Amino acid sequence: MEYVDVPPGHPRAESLRIRGKLIKHFKEGVVVAAGLIAHGRGEAFDYLLGERTTEPALKAIEAAAATLLIAKRPVISVNGNTTALALEEVVELWLELNNARIEVNLFHRSFERELAIERLLKEAGVKEVLGVGDAASASIPGVLSERRRVDPRGIFIADAVLIPLEDGDRAEALAKMGKTVIAIDLNPLSRTARSASITIVDNVVRAMPKLVKAVKKLKGSSYEELRRISFEFDNRRNLAEALRLINNRLLELAAKGVALEL
């Protein structure tokens, strides 16, 4: 048995509730074992961020919304963990962006997993899911993993790609292809975070609903205004800000609890 029912008032209740969601999808074959480990890594960074959406994350979310709205061929790349944690929001975002496509892209690719994820997306109202089976016939230069296989109608020709929970190799390669890469990554030091044009350093569970809200809010804005918001965003400065917050949080936690000497 797995620990999914969380005692109310447990210090880590929300975090354990999300774990339960992930483990459920793991048992259904949507999430793989390595995805559970990757989630744990994220949990630790989220803990260091204070498990809240920070100011720099909100800035990145606004820039991401503007960038997706002005993109000609935006694609939302979906993997197992994203499906487990933010399916509804992925579909909402797709609905708000009239020209967006959703593509399945997996590191641990298997046709069964692709179909399981496609089924969940279709049940949620998505008409066509790209990148399933032979549809992923194009490849991203320089990527060796199964992540390289993409849909020629989707990620391959996209100008902007949203990659929640990504691996560094593909993030770098997509950036090299000249695409505007929007990442959601709790580790501000990861290769994904560093190589993306816009990195939202936040938990996908919190970031995705806020991204949908930001898209709704900015929809009325002029193209010039959206371009300004998108171009003025400075990812390096924003990542530095996120790191500074983690540092301060560590010092604060240390002062509260462990380490009066610090």
Add this chain to the structure above:
Amino acid sequence: MEYVDVPPGHPRAESLRIRGKLIKHFKEGVVVAAGLIAHGRGEAFDYLLGERTTEPALKAIEAAAATLLIAKRPVISVNGNTTALALEEVVELWLELNNARIEVNLFHRSFERELAIERLLKEAGVKEVLGVGDAASASIPGVLSERRRVDPRGIFIADAVLIPLEDGDRAEALAKMGKTVIAIDLNPLSRTARSASITIVDNVVRAMPKLVKAVKKLKGSSYEELRRISFEFDNRRNLAEALRLINNRLLELAAKGVALEL
């Protein structure tokens, strides 16, 4: 399929090799899904520590060795992840400490898992494994999870308990029972780390062999000398030291890569 074969020279090769070990034991029913997530959390903290055994960790290891050597009824508490990552070292430590016992204690307890772990320990030469099935007939006051169930011949009457990879609830409760708790935990801010008498902030994969070495080295020392080493150890100061290292490493990584503004 799972990503277990690691390309040589991969930036995270060692970390991925350990993951492979864990996933193998997961498939064999020794490790549970939540254990994979917990491992991921550890990975992130290990990454922040620089994936090395730090000075404060070495200090804690020496104090732990001395404490285990002077203990009258030392017990090594073993769970799924510990079995997957440090089985050989657990057995070596048990052999070096003539009076130690090994007890299985699981958060996600099932008789099948207890038996799987017992079998691996016995194959490695352990005569009797405590805490299996009905043998875990005593309970730790104040613990609600399955972790409360302990062996009256083992953890229940132990004066010193080594708890690698522990949950906060039981660590606190064992300390309340007046036992000397020795924890191995990569998160210097966790309740386990805070409530233990000695916290080794290190990866169990690196810490356990060093703990065995320290026990061998200190075996010849006088009781007075061992007591001095054990009593002079200051866990709060040591945890503060570990936290300071994490902070410095963050700043260093930031300076190297992301954040020239920092």
